[in-house]
Amino acid sequence: MSNVKLGLLVFWTTFWTGFPIKMVIALLLLTAHIHPWDGIGLEALLLLSIPIDIWALGLCARTVFLERLSVDSPKGMGLRLWAQWAVFSVIYLPLLFLIVGGAKALAKSATEATVHFVEESFMVIPVAEKITIELLMWATPTTLVLIAMLYGWMFGLGALAQRQVRVSTPVDGSFQDIVCQWDVLRIPKDQPLLLTAFTGVGVVLVFLFWGLIPVSTPHPHEEYEFIHVDKVEKKIVPKDVIKSAEKVLARAEATIKELGKKNSGDDKPKDDKKPAAKVEPKPSPQ
C-alpha cells in the first residue's frame, strides 16, 4: 500500500472516531459561554484532544493494519505514532499555511493586474462576470497548491505509519477470521447492553447540555430589539368589586327611573299626530 493511501486511511478514520467526542467537549464549552476557538476554551479543547487522539489513532491504525495489511501492530503504537505525527505536523502545517497563503496572495495580485489590464485595454466586464472570473483565476492555482501540500502531508503521515507496519507481526487467517477476532477483542457480544450503554451516555450528556444552556437568547439582535412590555397585574379586592358593582347598579337604576319619567311624559296623547299605521298580520304560508 502506498504511503499516501495508508496515511489517508488511518488519518480519515482517526479523525471521524475522535471528532464526536471533541464536539461534545466543544459544545459543553459553548453552553458554558466559553468559546472553544480562542483563549482558555481552545487550550482546554486542545489539551483534552490529546488523549482522545492517542486512543483513536491506536484503535484506527490497528484496525487498518489488521484488515488491509494482515499485520498486528506492536503494543503502545497509538502513543508512538501520535508523537511522530504530532512532531511532523508541527513542522509541516505552518509551512503549508505559509506556502498556501503566499500562493493565494500572488494569485490574487496577478488576477487583479490581469483584469485591470483587460478592462483598460479591451472592455469593461460586468460585475457578476467579473466576480466569478476573478474567483476562478485566483482560487484555481491556490487550490492546486493546497492539494499538492495536503498530498505531501498525507505522504509524510503514511511514511511514518509504514515504519510501524514494518515492525508489526503478520497475522494468519482469512479476512473474515481476522475481522471476527478483532471484533471479539474489543466489542462486547451483548448487543442490547452496548446500545443501552450508548443511550445512557447520551441521556447523561443531554441532561448536562440542557442544564448548562442559557434559557433565553444569549444573542439578542442589536438593531431589532424585542420590546418587552411589562404586564401590570390588577389586584382584585372583593369589597371594592362589590362596591363598584353596587355603584353601577345604582347608576343603572337611576337611568331607568329617569327614562321611565321621560317615557311617561311622552305617552301623553298628541292630537296633532297621525295614528300609527295598522300592521296587517302576514298570511301564514299554509
Next chain:
Amino acid sequence: MSGQQNSVNEPNAFEKVVDFVDERVGLKTIQAKMLNEPVPGGSRWAYAFGSVLLFIFILQVVTGILLMFYYVPSTDHAYASTQYIIHEVDYGWFLLSYHFWGSSAMVVMVFAHMSQVFLWGAYKKPRELVWLVGLALFGIVMAFGFTGYLLPWDQRAFWATVVGVEIMDKTPLIGDFMARFLKGGPTPGQMTISRFFVIHVMVLPGALMGLAGLHIFLFRKAGPAGPFRGTPEQIKAKTDYFFPRQIWKDIVAMASVFLIICSLALIEPVVLLEEATPDPGDYHPEPEWYFLFLFQLLRLKIFGGELGQLMGALVLPGAFMALLAALPFIDTSPERNIFKRPASLIGWILVMLMILVFTVSAIINRDFLD
C-alpha cells in the same frame, strides 16, 4: 442448592417486560433482522448518509412541533410570535436555531447522499425506482426549505419568497397558476402565510414520510448495491453484518451531525430582521444559501432579458432534473466503478464546482451591493 439455581435462572423484571413485548410483537426477531443484516463488501462511512438524513428529519419534526406550540401563522402575529419564541419562551431561541440549521443540514445531507449514490453507480438496474423516489424526496426537502423560510415574516423571509415565487411564475403553462396559488393575492400576505404554513407542516411531512417509506421499502427489496470495485467473490469475502461496524459508523455520523447543528445554533442563532413590509428599503433580497448559486447565475449577462431569465431560472435547472430522472434509463451499462465512467465523474465534478463557485460569487457580490 436447586432452589439457588432456580433463583439464578429466574428472569428479572426487565427481562420479563422484554419477553412480554417479544411474545406479542416479535421484538427479538426484529432486532436480529436489523442488526444482523449483511453489508456486502463491508461497512463504509459513505453508507451513513441515508441514516443521518432520517435522523435529521425526525429531529426537525420534534423541534417543529415544539415551535408550533407558540407560532401563530398570521401576518399580524407571525413576526411577534417568532420574536416571542426567541426572547420569551424557555430555550425557544435554541429550538428555533436548531430547526433553522437542521434544515440546512438536511439539504447538505441530501446532496451528499445523492452524490454517493451517483458515484457508486447505485442508481443502475435494479435500483432505478429507488433513484426516482430519491429525486422526489430531494424536491420535497427543497420545498421544505422554501416554505419554511417565509414563516418568521421578516424582511429576509418576505423578499426571498417574492424572488422565489417570481421565478416560479416564469414556468410556462402552470407558472401563473402556481404563483397565484401560493401567493393567494398580488403580493405575499395572509393567504400566502396560511398556505405556506399548511404546506410546510401538513402536506410536505406527509409526502416525505410516505415517499421515505417507499424509498426504504424499494431499497430493501433491491438490496444494498455494495462497493463499486471488486469481483462478486471479493465482495462476498468482505461482507460483514450491520452490527457492530456499520451501526457504529451510523451512530458516529449521526452524533457528529447533531453536534455540528447544536454548535451552529449556539454560535449563530437565528436573529430576525425588521418585520416584513412591501418596501425592501436597504435590504437586498436574496434566497436561502442553497439557492444562491442559481440566484448568482441569473445575474450573468447571458441570462439577462425575459428569455435569458426563463432559460437560467427554469429551462436549465428543469433539463438538469429531467436528465437526473432519466439517468438510470440512459446509462444502462452495468459498469459501476466511477473511475471507469469518466463522463459521469467529470460531470459530477463540474456540477459541484459550478455550485461552489457561484455560491461563493454570490457571497462576494454582497459587498458590491452594500
